[in-house]
């Protein structure tokens with residue numbers, strides 16, 4: 085299958101990622117652990133940009149950038165340096181942002197995603213380091229706001245900006261790219277995507293192979309997908325009415341789901357880039373071998389190994405490796421000699437499905453349990469123990485609990501406040517699988533009591549069989565295995 089891209093869509097992303105796993109900021113010793121702190125409490129003359137303060141580069145920023153570059157299979161510049169991007173705006177009182185201009189540390193990388201027509205490669209144009217400015221908090225909506233508050237806790241946080249080639253051909257591909265990119269960064273342990281403001285995306289998009297429009301500063305992957313869907317529709321409509329698309333910057337209004345023009349590129353500023361005189365150029369070639377040593381097994385490699393080592397399907401391997409903490413949890417479960425295929429089903433399909441359904445995001449794994457938080461309210465948190473999954477998988481493998489009962493156990497643990505082992509939950513809820521003769525008895529009774537349904541089934545109405553199975557489940561209070569019940573009924577009526 086070859087994807088034709090009938091609307092000539094091209095999407096290129098600029099992704100700002102905070103290296104929020106580093107202990108301190110980029111040019112000063114202020115702690116980067118500010119997310120729960122009061123505004124402007126994690127600041128000093130350097131990150132406030134006060135006159136006379138001098139930056140001291142946090143070497144870990146450069147190391148992390150090189151690590152990212154290697155993971156993206158990019159080229160690392162032999163010599164790299166910083167520039168000043170001059171602009172006047174209250175998010176950076178010193179009047180310029182320290183960034184990299186024509187010497188980005190990383191260039192020419194790639195990321196392989198699941199595209200519209202199978203594997204699809206997205207080129208990485210460049211990735212560079214820069215400092216995060218302070219955060220402006222608009223009171224009310226950005227267009228109507230009467231006032232602005234500024235929090236400089238974020239100011240001076242190390243960022244990596246990654247620019248892709250316009251290689252994505254649909255909003256879905258853009259979202260898949262972002263999911264994959266985030267996953268890689270989390271594997272590298274340089275980034276925690278659950279923290280507020282950790283990843284901000286500018287999405288560039290054009291239709292009919294035309295001029296691009298840039299949508300600035302979108303904070304979620306889903307937001308990027310929605311903004312692009314809207315923007316593509318808007319551009320197509322403009323062209324259909326005989327209009328022209330011009331290079332402009334737009335803002336995505338998450339609430340209304342629309343993009344709004346902010347400025348045209350003619351109004352774009354001239355940033356008067358020049359070399360940052362307070363920071364020396366760096367030669368980093370010698371650092372590369374040691375950093376390469378620290379590269380972990382990356383998602384694609386892990387996925388291939390999982391299929392090979394555990395004999396699981398590609399779908400399961402993909403889902404289990406979509407988060408490093410989930411992959412580690414799964415391996416923790418398998419380490420105890422449980423059936424890896426059953427463990428994959430219960431972890432990837434049921435457990436992960438139930439988490440998504442509840443808007444819970446995986447946030448930690450400590451070797452014993454996997455933790456998760458609510459995506460809208462991080463105060464809501466819970467965890468699931470490796471030992472509980474092992475017990476459940478074994479009970480299921482031994483035929484002691486049915487599908488339905490195992491799902492019920494997982495739900496009970498996710499929703500419960502007190503800790504309980506699966507076997508206790510099963511006992512308390514009476515979920516142990518019914519003995520075979522109990523099921524046989526229920527089948528016989530069901531057939532005797534439901535003459536009409538039996539007749540319909542024998543007359544070819546498959547639906548009636550479902551009804552009969554339902555009756556058996558009811559009689560056994562859901563403890564029968566639905567598949568067994570079905571087989572028994574069919575056999576009886578043959």
Ligand SMILES: Nc1ncnc2c1ncn2[C@@H]1O[C@H](COP(=O)(O)OP(=O)(O)OP(=O)(O)O)[C@@H](O)[C@H]1O
Pocket residue numbers: 094095096097098247248249250251286288289290293294295296297298
């Ligand atoms: N025709 C196009 N359609 C869609 N995207 C495009 C097109 N041409 C370029 N792009 C994308 O636009 C982005 C350009 O980003 P880049 O940072 O190089 O420049 P910029 O947006 O002008 O600068 P700034 O950093 O100030 O936003 C890249 O992601 C690129 O892939």
Ligand SMILES: [Mg+2]
Pocket residue numbers: 098286298
């Ligand atoms: Mg741009």
Ligand SMILES: [Mg+2]
Pocket residue numbers: 098247
């Ligand atoms: Mg850019």
